[in-house]
Amino acid sequence: MVSALITAVYSCTKTITPPLNNVSQLVIEGAVSDTTGPYHIRISKTANFYSDKVYPTVSGANVIITDMTANTTDVLTEATAGDYITHIIVGTYGHTYQMKVTLDGKLMFQYPQCPSW
Secondary structure (H helix, E strand, C coil), X not given: CHHHHHHHHHCCCCCCCCCCCCCCCEEEEECXXXXXXXXXXXXXXXXXXXXXXXXXXXXXXXXXXXXXXXXXXXXXEEEECCEEECCCCCCCCCCCEEEEEEXXXXXXXXXXXXXXX
């Protein structure tokens, strides 16, 4: 019985490293809420699965949030690398918002209508 247990423990020691598709993806995080702003939108890229999980920030993006209900547009500025902040948008219950992110002249993300909460 003991020899069978020792064999089972020592027979499964092979480490495998499966090939993964490590194509970097854009990650956009943030929110507009009914709390006092400014609000932050953070843009980064995914990291390689086998890396030390450092997620590179994305600079130079053009981030625009529009309050579709109040017809107000806010062009965010980059406060620090990958951290974009609002200036005039005030989150209001029942309002609908749109966010557009352009990077290197390409529309990378457009949320046509953020649901009102």
